[in-house]
Amino acid sequence: MEGNSERGVGVSNFNKHETIISAGIDIGTSTTKLIISRFSLRNVAGAAHVPRIEITDKEILYKSPVFRTPLQDAVTINVAGVQEIIRSEYEKAGIQPSQIETGAVIITGETATKRNASEMLHQLSDEAGDFLVATAGPDLEGIIAAKGSGSYEESGKKSSRVIANIDIGGGTANIAVYQNKQLLGTCTMHIGGRLIEFAQGKVRTISPPVEQLLKDQGYSLQAGDPQSAAAVKFVTVYMAEAMARILKKEVHAQDQVLLLGHEPNWAKPVDTIVFSGGISECMYRHSSDEEQAAQYDDIGIQLADALLNNRSLQQFTWQEPVETVRATVLGAGTQTTEISGATIQVAPHELPLKNIPIYQYDFEADLAAGLSNFEKAIEQAVALYDSAKEGQNFALYLSNLPYLGFRDVQTLAKAIVQIMDQRPRPEQPIILVIQSDHAKVLGQTLAALQVKQSVICIDQINVETGDYIDIGKILASGVVPVVVKTLTFHTT
Amino acid sequence: MNEELIQQITKMVVEKLEAANGGQTAQQPADEQKVQLFSQQPAGHLAAETPQASPSGAVTFHSTTGEAKPQRNIATVKPKPTTAFGKPKAEAEQPKEDHLAEYRKKTPARIGVGRAGSRPKTDTWLKFRLDHAAAVDAVFGEVPDNLLEGLGLFQVQSKVADKEEYIRRPDLGRKLSDEAKTTIQERCKKSPVVQIVASNGLSAKAIEENLEDVYLSLQQSLNNLNIEMGTTFYVDKGRVAVMDDIGELLKPDVVVMLIGERPGLVSAESLSAYLCYQPRHGTIEADRMVISNIHKGGIPPVEAGAFLGTVIQKILKYEASGVKLVQKEG
Numbered sequence: 001m002e003g004n005s006e007r008g009v010g011v012s013n014f015n016k017h018e019t020i021i022s023a024g025i026d027i028g029t030s031t032t033k034l035i036i037s038r039f040s041l042r043n044v045a046g047a048a049h050v051p052r053i054e055i056t057d058k059e060i061l062y063k064s065p066v067f068r069t070p071l072q073d074a075v076t077i078n079v080a081g082v083q084e085i086i087r088s089e090y091e092k093a094g095i096q097p098s099q100i101e102t103g104a105v106i107i108t109g110e111t112a113t114k115r116n117a118s119e120m121l122h123q124l125s126d127e128a129g130d131f132l133v134a135t136a137g138p139d140l141e142g143i144i145a146a147k148g149s150g151s152y153e154e155s156g157k158k159s160s161r162v163i164a165n166i167d168i169g170g171g172t173a174n175i176a177v178y179q180n181k182q183l184l185g186t187c188t189m190h191i192g193g194r195l196i197e198f199a200q201g202k203v204r205t206i207s208p209p210v211e212q213l214l215k216d217q218g219y220s221l222q223a224g225d226p227q228s229a230a231a232v233k234f235v236t237v238y239m240a241e242a243m244a245r246i247l248k249k250e251v252h253a254q255d256q257v258l259l260l261g262h263e264p265n266w267a268k269p270v271d272t273i274v275f276s277g278g279i280s281e282c283m284y285r286h287s288s289d290e291e292q293a294a295q296y297d298d299i300g301i302q303l304a305d306a307l308l309n310n311r312s313l314q315q316f317t318w319q320e321p322v323e324t325v326r327a328t329v330l331g332a333g334t335q336t337t338e339i340s341g342a343t344i345q346v347a348p349h350e351l352p353l354k355n356i357p358i359y360q361y362d363f364e365a366d367l368a369a370g371l372s373n374f375e376k377a378i379e380q381a382v383a384l385y386d387s388a389k390e391g392q393n394f395a396l397y398l399s400n401l402p403y404l405g406f407r408d409v410q411t412l413a414k415a416i417v418q419i420m421d422q423r424p425r426p427e428q429p430i431i432l433v434i435q436s437d438h439a440k441v442l443g444q445t446l447a448a449l450q451v452k453q454s455v456i457c458i459d460q461i462n463v464e465t466g467d468y469i470d471i472g473k474i475l476a477s478g479v480v481p482v483v484v485k486t487l488t489f490h491t492t
Numbered sequence: 493m494n495e496e497l498i499q500q501i502t503k504m505v506v507e508k509l510e511a512a513n514g515g516q517t518a519q520q521p522a523d524e525q526k527v528q529l530f531s532q533q534p535a536g537h538l539a540a541e542t543p544q545a546s547p548s549g550a551v552t553f554h555s556t557t558g559e560a561k562p563q564r565n566i567a568t569v570k571p572k573p574t575t576a577f578g579k580p581k582a583e584a585e586q587p588k589e590d591h592l593a594e595y596r597k598k599t600p601a602r603i604g605v606g607r608a609g610s611r612p613k614t615d616t617w618l619k620f621r622l623d624h625a626a627a628v629d630a631v632f633g634e635v636p637d638n639l640l641e642g643l644g645l646f647q648v649q650s651k652v653a654d655k656e657e658y659i660r661r662p663d664l665g666r667k668l669s670d671e672a673k674t675t676i677q678e679r680c681k682k683s684p685v686v687q688i689v690a691s692n693g694l695s696a697k698a699i700e701e702n703l704e705d706v707y708l709s710l711q712q713s714l715n716n717l718n719i720e721m722g723t724t725f726y727v728d729k730g731r732v733a734v735m736d737d738i739g740e741l742l743k744p745d746v747v748v749m750l751i752g753e754r755p756g757l758v759s760a761e762s763l764s765a766y767l768c769y770q771p772r773h774g775t776i777e778a779d780r781m782v783i784s785n786i787h788k789g790g791i792p793p794v795e796a797g798a799f800l801g802t803v804i805q806k807i808l809k810y811e812a813s814g815v816k817l818v819q820k821e822g
Contacts, residue, residue: 011802011805011806011809012802013821013822015818015821016821016822047781048764048781048782048783048784048785049783049784049785049791050783050785050791050795050796050799180594343795343798343799343802345798403788403792404792404794405704405705405793405794406704406705406708406709406712406793406794406797407708409709409794436792437791437792437795438792438794438795439795440795440798440799440802441709441792441794441795441797441798443798444709444712444713444716444798444801445712447716448712448715448716
């Protein structure tokens with residue numbers, strides 16, 4: 001049969017049990033950790049149905065010890081040091097970077113504000129695996145920690161509970177509030193173990209927000225003062241008190257100094273609190289049998305005590321986390337990957353794609369009305385992400401499409417071709433994310449129109465304007481792993 | 493009395509009751525596509541068919557909703573679970589009325605519809621009757637000719653004479669009439685790679701609603717993949733295995749049969765695509781495969797068509813379908 005020699009190319013096997021290896025790396029203010037896990041993917045749809053590929057099992061293959069984050073000086077991360085940790089841990093785990101098919105490296109807390117943070121992050125995500133996503137941002141950090149600590153999962157069990165996960169590490173406390181697995185809000189505070197450091201029983205460093213707090217409250221504390229100074233105790237007690245106020249959304253003027261970014265933005269009262277992160281390890285001692293690397297010589301233990309003994313915090317129901325110090329790394333390694341719909345159309349040679357900003361276009365269930373404003377949407381997307389017309393590509397997210405017949409799909413495809421040609425660099429791939437199950441037919445219709453660009457058309461992923469996505473290489477079952485990096489607050 | 497009038501009034505009453513209930517039964521999450529799973533308009537020849545609608549005598553309905561166990565509050569004394577700090581954990585959550593709302597979002601099944609005494613509430617009951625009527629209509633309705641003409645499909649008959657016989661004699665639905673054989677021989681391309689056949693099967697409504705979108709999308713998919721198609725036609729009152737007769741006549745590599753599924757109370761317009769590699773007389777059922785649940789509330793017809801193209805591609809690659817395909821694929 002001539003003309004059909006390429007018939008077998010790109011045929012996907014939906015019923016094969018497939019595994020992918022995921023890495024999570026968390027570079028925090030005090031500590032750096034790494035986790036390697038293996039995901040099992042299966043077709044969970046019945047034999048007579050269109051396949052649906054889901055992650056059915058996650059197995060932790062390797063947990064690194066908790067390392068001190070190597071710093072060159074107060075404002076610079078020791079990149080070589082971090083690379084060395086990753087290299088040696090990969091070796092211990094028996095993993096090559098090329099085997100890592102998904103996952104995330106996250107830079108958290110104060111570390112994210114270091115001078116070379118962003119540069120290092122991207123360098124690491126390239127080196128540590130083919131498709132390792134670089135993420136940062138305090139909101140995202142809180143979200144990932146809540147997933148790793150078990151709070152997110154727990155919130156789905158008893159539908160009425162509003163659970164706040166409070167991940168406190170060396171530099172920041174990241175709060176993420178969930179109910180029924182829906183994110184209600186986030187908040188980040190300057191509360192952490194390393195905000196005052198000691199050496200030989202004396203204060204060595206005080207972080208700027210704490211310095212400001214002490215000044216506001218009429219305390220004085222400086223390097224060289226004894227560890228037992230009243231001001232130190234005051235700071236930890238104040239932090240616990242401020243935490244309780246923020247959780248109740250009572251933001252006092254004097255607490256502003258401890259806020260990083262926006263005020264608490266959840267609409268429902270919190271009833272259960274879960275502490276994760278390094279400070280919660282000081283509370284719960286999950287890893288007490290492990291040989292902890294060193295004494296941290298900072299206010300961490302005192303802060304944990306202050307939180308445990310704070311009366312206002314006792315008004316909430318407390319719940320122990322599944323993971324303490326490793327919550328964020330576990331979240332980064334096992335909770336960031338989503339799997340696209342099984343019927344999609346992607347140009348394999350364009351993948352992986354990293355850091356693609358999303359522009360959402362809402363059809364409001366009306367195709368004709370939606371298409372009449374379609375052109376403006378592309379102008380806005382270009383204005384938003386590529387104002388300098390340097391060719392920053394974006395993904396168009398089509399949501400709330402009405403029920404589509406074949407002729408509607410053709411109309412839509414023609415409109416897409418037309419507007420995509422108006423980008424500053426029209427030859428770039430057309431990247432489409434569709435809320436409903438229409439990716440394959442839309443991709444094929446674009447192919448039938450003989451578009452000159454490559455087409456990446458995936459579906460059944462929920463994103464919105466402001467999100468960034470990374471799309472991994474196509475797997476044997478024909479799906480792609482997708483990591484959505486939510487940098488903005490999600491309303492539901 | 494006018495049958496259509498009765499239908500209309502029933503519909504109005506149901507709608508009114510639903511509105512009064514704050515859309516309790518018709519609740520749909522906002523982010524889902526708003527589709528009607530089935531047409532609420534009566535279809536088919538109602539007046540003529542109503543007496544025949546229950547061939548086996550009176551239809552009795554079992555009240556499935558009444559079997560839902562009423563929630564009992566059993567007082568149990570449990571030791572209070574405590575955390576590591578001896579703090580009691582959250583007390584049992586207050587009873588929530590919207591507990592079932594979560595489940596309702598996930599299933600179109602009639603759950604938590606309540607009851608009035610030992611029988612279903614009126615709106616539930618009417619809705620049930622309406623859905624049942626839609627199912628009956630789907631079986632006894634006809635595919636409009638202009639749909640087939642619009643797609644350029646000609647029509648042939650199975651050996652079945654009428655709907656009654658179609659239901660009683662599945663074996664006759666699996667055979668082409670002699671006249672059909674002649675027509676197919678005359679009009680169809682021989683030995684195509686893919687032969688597409690449509691049939692009303694047990695739901696004319698499924699063909700009416702979905703055939704065009706599935707067919708056009710599948711056609712495009714095969715064109716893109718450069719896979720040759722034969723001459724598509726429509727078999728009236730066919731069963732799936734009629735593809736064996738067609739296979740013998742035309743010797744295609746793959747037959748795709750788009751056929752209306754037996755209607756249920758959730759959807760009366762669900763379409764299935766049966767696929768088989770070289771179906772011939774004696775083909776066993778394990779060699780056939782199916783993609784089912786193609787309708788507005790299931791897999792969108794346009795997406796199903798696009799997907800079918802790749803399934804055909806796979807069948808051709810492995811020269812097998814059904815269980816054999818799974819085995820060969822490994």
